[in-house]
Amino acid sequence: MDLTKHFIKTKQPCADGFRWFLRHHQEGSNYQELLDALVNAGRVNDACWLLAQFGPTNETLTVDHLSATAIVFAGSLRVRGNLDVDSVVHAGQRIEVGGSIFAGEALVSGDDIRCEGGIRSNGRLASGGGLKAGWGVETAGDLSVKGDLRAAWDVRCGGRLSLSGQALVGRDLIVQGAVACEKGLVAGGSLVAAGSVHASEGLSAGADIEGGMHLEAGWGIKAGGAIQARGAIRSGESLSAFGTIRAGAGYGVFAGLNVQVEDWDTSARVCASEKPEGLMSGWWAGVRDV
Numbered sequence: 704m705d706l707t708k709h710f711i712k713t714k715q716p717c718a719d720g721f722r723w724f725l726r727h728h729q730e731g732s733n734y735q736e737l738l739d740a741l742v743n744a745g746r747v748n749d750a751c752w753l754l755a756q757f758g759p760t761n762e763t764l765t766v767d768h769l770s771a772t773a774i775v776f777a778g779s780l781r782v783r784g785n786l787d788v789d790s791v792v793h794a795g796q797r798i799e800v801g802g803s804i805f806a807g808e809a810l811v812s813g814d815d816i817r818c819e820g821g822i823r824s825n826g827r828l829a830s831g832g833g834l835k836a837g838w839g840v841e842t843a844g845d846l847s848v849k850g851d852l853r854a855a856w857d858v859r860c861g862g863r864l865s866l867s868g869q870a871l872v873g874r875d876l877i878v879q880g881a882v883a884c885e886k887g888l889v890a891g892g893s894l895v896a897a898g899s900v901h902a903s904e905g906l907s908a909g910a911d912i913e914g915g916m917h918l919e920a921g922w923g924i925k926a927g928g929a930i931q932a933r934g935a936i937r938s939g940e941s942l943s944a945f946g947t948i949r950a951g952a953g954y955g956v957f958a959g960l961n962v963q964v965e966d967w968d969t970s971a972r973v974c975a976s977e978k979p980e981g982l983m984s985g986w987w988a989g990v991r992d993v
Contacts, residue, residue, distance in 0.1 A: 735762065738775045747791050750775040751811075759795025759813045768802075779814070797832065815850065833868065845880070857892070864896075869904070876908075887922065894926075899934065911946070917954075921961065930975075941972045943991055948979040958985025 734757060741750035754775055762778030769780070770787045777795040785802035786792065792804070793811040803820030804810065810824040815832035821839050822828070828842045833850030840846070840854045843861040851868035852858070858870070860878045869886035870876065876890040881898030887905040888894060894908040897915040905922035906912060912926040917934035924930060924938045929946030935954040939961035942948055950956050956979045959971025967986040973979065974991035 734760065735777055738777060742773050742775050747773045747775065751791065751793050754793060754795055761796075763796075785820070803838070809844075821856070827862065839874070846878075851886075863898070875910075881916075887920075893928070900932075905940075912944075916951075936979075938971075938985070940970055941974075942979075942985060943972070943974045944976070945991055946976050948973070948975040950979070950981055955981040955983040956985075957983050960984065 738750045738753060741747070741753065754777055760777040763781055764776055764778065765781040766783070768784040769782045772788070773790045774788055775791065775793045779796040780786070780794045780798045782799070783801045786800045786804045788806050790808040792798070792806045792809070795813045797814035798812045798816045800818045800820070804818050804822045806824040806826070809826040810816070810822070810828045812829070813831040815834070816822070816830045817835045819837040822836045823841045825843045827844035827846070829847040831849050834840070834848045834852045836854040839856035840858045845862035846860040847865045849867045852866055852870040852872070855873040857874045858872045858876050860880070863880035864878045864882045866884040866886070870884060870888045872890045874890070875892035876888065876894045878896040880896070882888070882896045882900040884902040886903060888902050888907070890908045892908065893910040893913070894906065895911070895913045899916040899919070900906065900914045901919045903921045906918070906920045906924045909927040911928035912918065912924065912930045914932035914934065916932065917937065918924065918930070918932040919937040921939040923940040924936070924942050926944045926946070928944065929949070930936065930942065930944045931947070931949040933951040935957065936942070936948065936950045937957045937960055940959065942956070942958045948956055958973045959967045962971045971985045972988040973982060973985040974988050976990060978987055
């Protein structure tokens with residue numbers, strides 16, 4: 704794709720960026736060559752803006768290892784070894800890495816991110832498709848996934864977590880902000896969030912489930928340890944914990960919100976080590992034995 708000055712001007716670029724283009728590419732430029740030139744000139748934000756305006760291509764860059772200050776590529780990235788970038792990794796299509804991924808500022812893809820090792824971003828991480836890690840995932844900022852999130856080890860997010868799919872995490876899921884999931888969340892260890900947790904389907908953890916504000920699931924909530932929140936606990940179906948179930952001061956515990964009252968004894972059971980204070984709905988079934 705060739706980009707002329709008239710074509711770029713229709714996208715209303717910033718004045719400084721357009722002046723740079725006129726000085727260096729007066730006669731126009733190939734799309735990817737222009738992205739590379741912007742990155743090499745230290746204008747990474749301009750390169751990301753250009754990619755957002757003109758979208759992805761079907762090109763694929765395949766390398767053994769990739770280490771750079773920044774990379775903005777309109778197609779897919781395929782790295783057999785490690786991907787190690789000081790600042791921004793932004794791909795218009797998918798990212799596939801046989802080793803591990805490190806991004807110093809941000810990791811962004813227009814499609815799936817698949818990594819055989821671990822993934823770490825010192826800023827945000829945004830996948831336009833699914834996100835799969837053979838080890839763990841760690842971000843200092845927000846984590847956004849348009850598909851499913853799958854990680855064999857921990858997932859640690861320093862900001863908000865938003866998922867269009869489901870999450871399957873082998874160990875702990877720790878989030879420093881709120882969690883919004885359009886399907887379900889499953890963690891082999893603890894599921895802990897500093898903000899509210901909302902899942903349209905179920906919440907399940909092998910250990911404790913903790914919410915910094917409200918806990919809410921359209922289906923059931925099940926924990927191998929305790930379930931606790933500083934706000935309300937709301938479950939569309941059953942609530943089950945080996946430990947206690949405890950809402951915040953002045954808030955209630957609700958089970959069976961999506962179940963008819965006559966079916967509470969089978970589909971809105973509440974099990975815990977003791978009857979929760981403030982149990983507003985659901986069928987108290989006593990201590991969980993399995």
